[in-house]
Amino acid sequence: MDQVSYWLHYTILENKISDLLWFVGILGLGIILRRGLSFTVSRTIYRFIKSEAGNIPVAEFVRLTRRPFEALITLVILFSAFHHLKVPSEWNWASPEKFGWLMLLERAYQTMLSVAIGWLGIRLIKFISLIFKQQAAETPSALDDQLVPFFKDIAIVFWTLTCFFVMLHKVYEVNVWALITSLGIGGVVIALAARETLENLIASITIMLERPFLVGQSVVLDKISGEVEQIGFRSTRVRSDDGSLITVPNRLMVTQALENVSQRTHRRAKYYVRLAYDTPSETIEKIIEEIREYLLSQYITGSKEPTVRLELLSESSLDVVVIYHVGTSVWKEFMRVREDVNFKILEIVRTQGATFAFPSRALFVRGVESLTPASEEEGVSKSQLSEAKPLSPSAKLLPHEQ
Secondary structure, three states, rough: OHHHHHHHHHHHHOEEEEHHHHHHHHHHHHHHHHHHHHHHHHHHHHHHHHHHHHHOHHHHHHHHHHHHHHHHHHOOOOOOHHHHOOOOHHHHHOOOOOOHHHHHHHHHHHHHHHHHHHHHHHHHHHHHHHHHHHHHHHHOOOOHHHHHHHHHHHHHHHHHHHHHHHHHOOOOOOOHHHHHHHHHHOHHHHHHOOHHHHHHHHHHHHHHHHOOOOEEEEEEEEOOEEEEEEEEEEEEEEEEEEOOOOEHHHHHHHOOEEEHHHHHHOEEEEEEEEEOOOOOHHHHHHHHHHHHHHHHHHHHHEEEOOOOEEEEOOOOEEEEEEEEEOOOOOOHHHHHHHHHHHHHHHHHHHOOOOEEOOOOOOOOOOOHHHHOOOHOOOOHHHHHHHHHOOOOOOOOOOOOOO
C-alpha cells in the first residue's frame, strides 16, 4: 500500500502521477460520454418546453441543440482535466495576466466558450422560430408566415453581435462603448462598404410595410417567375416552375417592375378563329353566335362579357376574334378552361359545315396565245411553251416558290 502511495506521489514535470491519472481519466471518460450527455441534456430541456413545442418532435430539438451542447460539454471536460495539471516552473511561462503562452491558451479557451454559447443561442432561436412558424400556419393570414422568418434572421444577427461584443469586453478587455463610438468616425466608410447590404435591409422593411407580395404567392420579376418561399432581411427566395430555388436581393424586388400573379382576379385569352373564304356569311354569323352563347353559359368565363366578332379579312382567311376572361389566377386552371373552349369551337365549326383556312396563293400561267414578241426574242419558242402544263388548283407551292 505504501508502495502504491509512493508511486502515486511520484512527480513528472512537477505533476504527481495521481494528477496525471485524473487528467487522463477525466479526458478519456468525457470524450466517451460527451455524445450521450449531449443527448440527455437536450431531451431534458425539451421536457420543460414540450407544452409550447406543439407538434414539433423531440428529434428536431435534439438535432438543433445536440452539437452545441456537445461542444460545451467538451470545453467543460477540458477545463476539468487541465485543472489537475500545473505548468512546470522550468518552462518559465508568464502568468495569465501577462502576455505569454498561458494568456494565449486562456484567451483561446474563453473564445471557444463564447463561440459555443453563441452557437447554442442561434440554434435555440431557430427552434423558437419553428414554434412560431407552426402557430402562424394555423392562422388564415399569410402576413405572420412572412414575418416569422424575417424576425428570426434579425434575432440571429442581434444575438451574434451581442455575443461578439461581450466576448471583446470580457475576454480581450476591449472598451466596447469606445469602440462603438469610434465606429461613428468611420461610419461613412462602413456605409459605403456595406451599401448593398443596407439597401437590401431597407428594401426588406419596405416589403414588410407595403406587402407587394406574401409568402406562398406567385410572382414574375424580369425573367424570374415562381412561388415565394421565404422573405429574409437581405434576400427573397423564389421557387421557380421547374423546381429551382432562386435567391433574389430585396433591393431588386422593390426597384424593378414586379407582377404578383396571385393577385390576379382573372386571366385573359385572345386568339383568332380563321375560316375559309368560301364560308357563307350566314354560317359565320351562326358560328359567332354559338361561340358567344357558350362562353356566356360558362360561369368561370362569365366574369366579363366575352367578345366574338368578325374582325379581319386577311389574305387567305376570314378572322373571327375570340376574347374572354377566366375567373382564376391559377395557370393550370386557366389552361384547362382554354382547352375546353377550344374543343367546343372545333365542334361548332364542324357542326356548321365550315372549314378552317390555311395560307394559300393562286398562280395563273399564261397560255401560248399570250406569248409576246419579246419572249420570242429571248429564245422561248411556242412549241416549248405549249408543252408547259398549268398547275392544278390542289397543287401546293413550296415557300420559296411562292
